[in-house]
Every structure is written in structure tokens, then in C-alpha cells.
Amino acid sequence: MIYPFVLFSFAILVFSFSSPNDNDPIWSDEFDYSGLPDSTKWIYDVGDHGWGNNELQYYTRGDLRNARVENGILIIEAHRDSSFNKAYSSARLLTRGKGFWQYGYFEIKAKLPKGRGTWPAIWMMPESSKYGGWPKSGEIDIMEHVGYDQGVIHGTVHTAAFNHVRGTHLGKQKSVPDCSEAFHVYAIDWKSDKIDFYIDGKHYFTFAKTDSGKSEEWPFDHPFHLILNIAVGGNWGGTKGVAGDIWPQRMEVDYVRVFSKKPR
Numbered sequence: 001m002i003y004p005f006v007l008f009s010f011a012i013l014v015f016s017f018s019s020p021n022d023n024d025p026i027w028s029d030e031f032d033y034s035g036l037p038d039s040t041k042w043i044y045d046v047g048d049h050g051w052g053n054n055e056l057q058y059y060t061r062g063d064l065r066n067a068r069v070e071n072g073i074l075i076i077e078a079h080r081d082s083s084f085n086k087a088y089s090s091a092r093l094l095t096r097g098k099g100f101w102q103y104g105y106f107e108i109k110a111k112l113p114k115g116r117g118t119w120p121a122i123w124m125m126p127e128s129s130k131y132g133g134w135p136k137s138g139e140i141d142i143m144e145h146v147g148y149d150q151g152v153i154h155g156t157v158h159t160a161a162f163n164h165v166r167g168t169h170l171g172k173q174k175s176v177p178d179c180s181e182a183f184h185v186y187a188i189d190w191k192s193d194k195i196d197f198y199i200d201g202k203h204y205f206t207f208a209k210t211d212s213g214k215s216e217e218w219p220f221d222h223p224f225h226l227i228l229n230i231a232v233g234g235n236w237g238g239t240k241g242v243a244g245d246i247w248p249q250r251m252e253v254d255y256v257r258v259f260s261k262k263p264r
Helices: 002-017
Strands: 027-029 043-045 057-059 067-070 073-080 088-090 092-094 104-111 118-126 139-144 152-158 170-175 184-190 194-199 202-208 224-232 249-259
Touching: 057 224, 073 224, 088 224, 104 118, 104 139, 104 224, 139 184, 152 194, 152 202, 170 202, 224 249
Parallel strands: 057 088
Antiparallel strands: 027 249, 043 092, 067 073, 073 088, 073 249, 092 224, 104 184, 104 249, 118 139, 118 224, 139 152, 152 170, 184 194, 194 202
């Protein structure tokens, strides 16, 4: 009768030693391979319908020109290309259906494109529309940059009550003058009562859950997925037009890491 007990105890011991460390990612892509982005982790949005912002690019799927991994770096590259109706192509990668999380620490090390008309973003959208279509179920913009305002990084949230259509969106800007020449780490720490925004480990903005607790103001209580893209032009990115002599432009991503909580 002693043997089952011993085996059971050993199994518990092995399990406890193999439990994840809080400082280890629960999901990541280190881009330690070559070719197309890992299809077990990423999917593509495809098309040129403007994406709600009158954008100009056609998002392709599986085109190495627009999305590829080389030398340990993910490259998302926007091209001026007359073969597309609106004359531009790019890529938009998502973890939808592959990786989605409710709360956690999300960090992405990236170098951004440069030039009037570029609009790169690192952001999060709901895995399902718990409270309804945009912006009712929320949006978290970890990093946005528009090329006509070089070196200014935006961290923003959108909800039914707080969104750019109504002019009530909440966020903050941070000056990163060399964001297109050097890699920087863009991150959020998303908890049940607030979202903290960081650049290179330095906190610069907090969006806190309001006292009302209503979903119109705080819809961030359900899983979201990650999105990486470069848009061209659009209602914001194209406010001052699109330069004709800067293409192609790329966003380079060194890694994407998701932790259950902020590493120590």
C-alpha cells in the first residue's frame, strides 16, 4: 500500500519544481527563425477597405515583402506599389485565435518607420465582442506613432465612453526622439483595476478603472489579442499627406513577450 503514495508524492514534487517562473514569459515570439512569421502564433488581416480610418494600404497575407523574419528580427514593411488599387501594400499580424489573454504584462521591443504618412501600431483588441462592436468592447494601444509628428509615442485606450470619434479618448504622449533609429521596449501592465504604460521600463501613463465600474468606461475584463501593423495615410496618419519619396518603410520587432505579471 505504500507504493501508490510514494509515486503520488513524487508526481507532486516534480510538478512543483516544473511550475512556471513569474519572470518567464507565458507566451513569446523571439523570432529565432527565418521566413514567414510563425503560423502557430500569427494570422493576417487582409484587404484595403480602409479599416475604419480611410487608410491607403492593402494588407497582404503570406507575402515576404510585407512580413518576414530575418536575422532574428520580424520585419513589417510598407511599400508603394501601383499594382494595388490604393498604391500601397503592408501587413497586419494578429495573435487572434492563437494567443489571447486577460490581464498580464506585455512588452514588445521595436524600431519604428519614419516619414510623413506612416502609421505603425502595437495594440490589442478583444478576442470577442463581449460588450458589442468597436469601441464598446475596448481597445488598448500600447504604441502608436504618426510620421508627421516624428519622435512622439502615443499610449491610448478606447472605450464606449472614451474614444477618438467623440474626442474623449484617454492617453498620453511620450517623446522618444530616436524611435526610428533605435529599438525601444513598449509595454503595458494590465491588471483588473488599471493599465500602466511603459517605455524602456519607465512608467508614463495609467488608465484606472473608474468608480462607476460600467463597461462603457472599463470594458477590460475579458481576453484581448495582440496586433502589429503599419498603416499608410488614413484619418490620423495621413493628416498632413503621404510623402512620395520615403518608401519602403519598415517596423522591426526584436521580440514579443507576454508575462502573467510584471517581471521583478
